[in-house]
Structure formats: C-alpha cells, structure tokens
Amino acid sequence: MNKSTLALAVAVGVLAQQAGAAGFIEDSKATLGLRNFYINNDNRDSDTKAAKAQNYQSEWGQGFDLRFTSGFTQGTVGFGVDAIGLLGVKLDSSEAKHGNPTGALSGGNVFPTQGNEAVDDFSSLGLTAKAKVAQTELRLGTLTPKNPVVVTNDSRLVTQTFQGGQIQSNDIKDLTLTAGQLEHAKGRNSTDEKGLSIAGANGGSDYSKAKLSNKFYYAGADYKLTKDLTASYYYGNLEDFYKQHFLGLVHNWSIGPGVLKSDFRYFNSKDDGANGHDAGFFTSGYYGGTTTKGRVDNNLYSGLFLYSVAGHTFGGGYQLSSGDSDFPWLNQGDGSSNYTITDMQIQKFAHAGERTWQARYAYDFAKVGLPGLTAGIIYLRGDSIDTVGKVGAAQTSTLGTGTSEWERDIALAYVVPEGPLKNVGVTWKNAMWRNDIPGQRDQDENRLIVSYSIPLL
Numbered sequence: 001m002n003k004s005t006l007a008l009a010v011a012v013g014v015l016a017q018q019a020g021a022a023g024f025i026e027d028s029k030a031t032l033g034l035r036n037f038y039i040n041n042d043n044r045d046s047d048t049k050a051a052k053a054q055n056y057q058s059e060w061g062q063g064f065d066l067r068f069t070s071g072f073t074q075g076t077v078g079f080g081v082d083a084i085g086l087l088g089v090k091l092d093s094s095e096a097k098h099g100n101p102t103g104a105l106s107g108g109n110v111f112p113t114q115g116n117e118a119v120d121d122f123s124s125l126g127l128t129a130k131a132k133v134a135q136t137e138l139r140l141g142t143l144t145p146k147n148p149v150v151v152t153n154d155s156r157l158v159t160q161t162f163q164g165g166q167i168q169s170n171d172i173k174d175l176t177l178t179a180g181q182l183e184h185a186k187g188r189n190s191t192d193e194k195g196l197s198i199a200g201a202n203g204g205s206d207y208s209k210a211k212l213s214n215k216f217y218y219a220g221a222d223y224k225l226t227k228d229l230t231a232s233y234y235y236g237n238l239e240d241f242y243k244q245h246f247l248g249l250v251h252n253w254s255i256g257p258g259v260l261k262s263d264f265r266y267f268n269s270k271d272d273g274a275n276g277h278d279a280g281f282f283t284s285g286y287y288g289g290t291t292t293k294g295r296v297d298n299n300l301y302s303g304l305f306l307y308s309v310a311g312h313t314f315g316g317g318y319q320l321s322s323g324d325s326d327f328p329w330l331n332q333g334d335g336s337s338n339y340t341i342t343d344m345q346i347q348k349f350a351h352a353g354e355r356t357w358q359a360r361y362a363y364d365f366a367k368v369g370l371p372g373l374t375a376g377i378i379y380l381r382g383d384s385i386d387t388v389g390k391v392g393a394a395q396t397s398t399l400g401t402g403t404s405e406w407e408r409d410i411a412l413a414y415v416v417p418e419g420p421l422k423n424v425g426v427t428w429k430n431a432m433w434r435n436d437i438p439g440q441r442d443q444d445e446n447r448l449i450v451s452y453s454i455p456l457l
Contacts, residue, residue, distance in 0.1 A: 024080060027071025030457035035063040036450040037157045039109055043441045059110040059118065060092040063157035068457075072132050082128040084142060086158040088189075093118040110157050112190055124191050126161050136169040147178060148246040148265070149218050149236030150330055153337040155345075156188040160335065163193060164216075178234075179219035187334035194332050198241050200284035200293050201275075202333035211280045215239035216330065220246070228252045240273035240281055242296040242328045246339075258309025265302045265341065269328050271295035285325035285352040286386035286401065298323040300350065304341045306360075311367030313376075315360040317341050319349065326351050342380060345409045345431035346443055353386035372415040381406040387437060405435035425451045 040058040066085040072078025088111065095117045098108040111118035126142025143162045144152040153160040166180030184193040195212025197203075203210030220234030232248040245268045253260045274281040275296055282293035304317035319342050321327055327350035329338035342349035342356050349356045362376035383404040413427040429447040 023071045023078065024073045025071065028069065028457055029455070030066070030068045032454045032456055033063075033065035033067070034452045034454070035065065035157060037061055037063060037110065038446075038448040039156075040446050041109065042444040044443070056097070057109050058092070058097040059090075059108065061110055061157045062089045062091055063087070064089075065158060072130075076133065078132045080130045080132070082130060082139075082142075084126040084128075084144075084161070085123070086126075086161075087121065087123040088157040089121045090118050108189065110189055122189075122191050124158075124161070124186060126186075135171045136167065138165070138167045140165045143180070143182070145180065145182075145218075147218070147220060148232065148234045148248060148267075148339045149220070149244055150182065150216065151337040151339050151343075153188055153335050155337070156335060158188060160188045161186045174224040176222040177219075178221070180217075182216040182218075182330075183214045185330070185332055187332060190334060194334075196238055196330055197332050198238065198283050198296075198328045199326060199331050199333075201241070201281050202331060204333060207333065210333070211240075211274075211278075213239045213241060237272060238328075238330065241271075241275045241283070242269050243272045244269045244328070255307070256309070258307055261306040261308070263304040263306075263341070265300075265339070267298070267300040267327065269296050269298045269300075269323075269325075271297065283325050283328055285323075286388065287324050290388050292388055294324055296328050297325045298327050298352070300327050300340065302341045304358075311364040313360075313362040313364075315358075315362075317358045317360075319354075319356045319358075321350055321352060321354045321356075324352060342382075344378065344380060344407050345429055345447075346433045346445055347405065347407055349380055349382045349405070349407075351382070351385045351387060351437075353384050354382045355384050356380055356382035372417040373413070375412045376410070378409045379406070380408075385437060403435070403437045405433065405437060405440075407431060407433045423452060425449075427451070 038060040041056070043055050064087040068083040070080040070082060072080045090111055093111060098113065098116070098118045108118055112122050128139050128141035128143065131138045141163070143164055143166055144159060145162060145166065146152055152162070162182045163184040164180055164182035166178065169177045182196065185196060186193050195214050196216050197210050197212050201211040216236065216238045218234065218236045220232065222230060222232045224230050228251060230250045232246070234246040236244040247266045249264045251262045275283065279293070283296050284292060285294060286292060287294040299322045300319065302317065302319035304315065306313055306315040319340065327340065330336060337343055338348060340348065340350055342358065358378060358380040360376065360378040362374065365373035381404065385403045385405065386401050387403065388401065408431065410430045411427065413425065415425040416422055427449040431445045433443045435442065
C-alpha cells in the first residue's frame with residue numbers, strides 16, 4: 001500500500017466519526033490554480049551527434065492545480081486530510097519540439113512522452129493525512145517539502161511531489177523542528193512515482209539504468225536568535241548515496257533607509273553505503289586523469305548579500321564548491337531544485353571545484369505608482385570547473401579542467417492589483433547560458449507564464 005492510499009484510509013477512518021466537528025469544516029480551504037505555461041529552448045554551438053539533443057525545443061500547455069486543505073477535528077489530537085489534484089493539458093508540441101527524440105526519458109521539457117511525442121494530457125492525485133497536537137503536526141502521504149536538504153521543483157506546468165511522512169513542531173518559542181522520510185518522487189512532467197537518485201547514477205537519458213533508493217531521511221532546526229537573526233542546521237541522508245550536513249545563518253540589518261540581508265550557507269556532503277564502493281551508484285565530478293565519476297565528496301560555501309531600499313534591491317554573492325564530486329541533491333533526472341544561491345533558470349553552478357560570483361538587481365515599480373509590476377536581472381559566472389570530456393563527436397582528447405560558464409537571467413512580472421482581473425499574473429523569463437565545458441551546449445531560453453488562483457472555499 002503506497003503512502004497516499006494509506007493516508008486516505010487513515011483519514012477516512014478517523015474523519016467518518018468526526019466529519020461534522022467544528023474546526024474540520026470551518027477551517028477548510030480549497031483553491032484552483034491555473035497556469036498557462038510556454039517555454040522554448042535554443043540549443044546551439046555544439047556537435048549534435050555528441051550532444052544527442054535537438055537544436056530547438058518548444059512546448060505550450062495549460063496546468064490546473066486543485067488543492068483542498070481541511071481544518072482539524074476538535075480534541076487533544078486533531079485530525080485532517082489534504083488533497084492535491086494536478087492536470088496538464090497540451091496546447092502545442094510535436095516530435096520535433098518535444099525535447100525527447102529517443103523516447104528513453106520519462107518525458108520531454110514539459111510533458112510525459114508517448115512514443116517520441118508529448119501526451120495530450122497527464123494528471124495525478126495526491127492525498128495527505130495529518131494529525132496535530134498543540135503546535136506539532138504530523139503529515140503522511142503526498143508532500144511538497146522545502147528546506148535546505150530537499151526542495152520541491154515547481155518550475156514547469158505542474159509541481160513535483162514526494163511520497164513520505166513529515167513531522168514539524170513549533171511548540172518551543174522561536175524554534176522550528178522538522179524531521180521526515182521520503183520514499184518516492186513524482187516529477188513535474190510525469191504521472192509515475194520513482195525512486196530517489198542523484199546525478200551520475202540516475203540513468204541520464206536511459207532511466208532503466210538508474211540506481212535508486214527509497215529512503216531519504218532528513219531532520220533540522222531553525223532557531224530565531226533575535227528577531228533579525230536566524231540560525232539553521234539540517235541533516236539529509238539518501239541511503240546508499242550520500243549524507244549531508246547544512247549550516248545556515250540569515251541576518252537582516254537596518255542600514256540607513258534600507259535593509260541589508262546576509263545569507264550564509266555551508267554544506268558538507270559525503271558518501272553513504274553503495275556510493276562508496278559500487279560504480280553504479282557513483283556521482284559526477286572529477287577524480288583525476290579522465291575519471292568523471294566517483295564517491296560523493298563535496299563542501300559548498302556561499303554568501304549572498306541583498307540591500308533593499310525604496311523599491312530597489314541590489315545584491316551580490318559568492319559560492320565555492322570544493323572536493324572531488326559535484327554538489328549532490330535529490331535528482332531523478334527529470335527536473336529538480338536545490339537550496340544553493342546559484343540554482344538558476346538553466347544551470348545550478350555546482351560542479352566540483354567551481355567558484356561562482358553573482359550580481360543581481362530587482363525593482364518594485366509600486367514605488368513609482370505601478371503596483372504589481374516587478375523586474376529583475378541576475379548575472380553569474382563560474383570558473384575553475386574540474387571536469388573532463390570529449391569536445392565534439394570526432395574528438396578523442398580529454399579536455400576540460402579549469403573551464404567556465406556564465407548565465408544571465410531576466411524576469412519581468414505583473415500581477416493585476418485590482419478590478420475584474422485582480423490577481424491575474426503574467427511573467428516573462430529570459431535566460432542565456434554560455435560555457436566552454438566539453439560536451440555541453442550553449443543555451444537560450446524563454447518562458448511565458450500566465451497564472452491565476454481561484455478560491456473555492
């Protein structure tokens with residue numbers, strides 16, 4: 001029995017006796033999220049045989065995200081149930097545009113694959129049973145966690161989901177404690193639950209070769225030392241792949257008319273179980289000579305500074321990745337996110353040895369009488385990347401250590417502040433990525449997103 005089925009069975013058994021209880025009904029909420037999503041990718045400047053990828057990909061779809069959140073039944077222990085229904089409908093795609101010409105992956109850029117083409121639609125249902133005592137809440141079933149060691153990806157038509165259990169407590173003032181276990185993931189372009197993996201072991205373009213785990217444990221604490229200073233520690237363990245420790249410190253400091261936010265992060269990641277001796281479980285990185293896979297071995301240090309004043313936000317940051325391996329995170333190969341300051345629209349900037357600096361600027365036009373309009377730009381450059389590989393299909397020399405990459409992201413968004421179209425949002429995102437990493441292709445990408453949320457309860 002999977003977690004969603006078990007969650008529903010538990011919830012129905014309890015709630016059948018207390019469905020009319022005050023709190024469960026009165027505090028229930030339901031919303032329908034609509035997301036119209038268009039994306040195109042222009043892959044260029046590389047040998048197409050070596051890359052095994054299409055030069056141009058483009059897909060357009062309509063997403064529906066229906067969420068129900070119940071209140072809790074009365075009593076010392078309150079019970080409830082949540083549900084999330086996801087539906088993606090294809091509006092435009094083709095075999096030439098889909099982004100999965102081999103049919104080996106679970107899906108293309110936005111949609112699952114049937115043959116070599118995108119499916120017409122795809123859907124899934126997730127159920128979560130929950131129980132609450134004081135300020136401690138237990139959740140079992142479908143989860144969308146976001147913390148330093150696991151981050152749900154929501155950058156396409158519908159969101160990624162996980163199956164597992166989580167407990168979170170706020171019973172101690174200024175302290176939030178979190179712990180959980182995940183067993184499966186359902187990708188943003190998939191209806192199938194998959195085991196958990198990392199880059200280098202997730203099968204790449206052939207998922208049948210992936211090495212998987214069904215045990216990811218995580219726990220952590222966030223403590224507010226003062227009203228402006230928060231310290232965090234988290235631990236994550238993907239069985240047979242890696243163990244990861246995280247330390248974080250976030251501080252907000254009023255300086256003159258504005259506020260300076262400082263965000264410091266440190267990750268220590270080491271091998272676990274089979275990853276330490278079985279080549280099938282190895283991750284990506286640089287291990288000397290021509291060796292590009294091995295045990296997880298990474299330390300990641302970063303700092304990000306943001307100064308906000310009168311609608312302007314100026315920012316800069318630096319990140320250092322050291323060790324033999326790339327930075328590891330839950331990555332099934334079908335779209336994933338991590339908690340680094342360099343997780344951008346196209347790339348992650350987390351290679352072995354990579355040193356990345358960034359500059360960013362954003363503006364909120366409400367300060368000049370245009371509420372709802374925002375814009376931003378980010379530029380990152382990473383160098384000293386340790387990797388090797390072939391340059392072009394005909395090349396045999398192994399080149400690549402000390403290579404570099406850069407990315408520039410632009411975002412322009414508008415949310416209608418009032419009137420009959422209130423809360424309708426329109427966002428345009430443009431990204432450009434350039435690199436001299438062997439076997440990689442430069443890329444330009446555009447996304448256009450129209451979104452709206454309708455309260456039903």
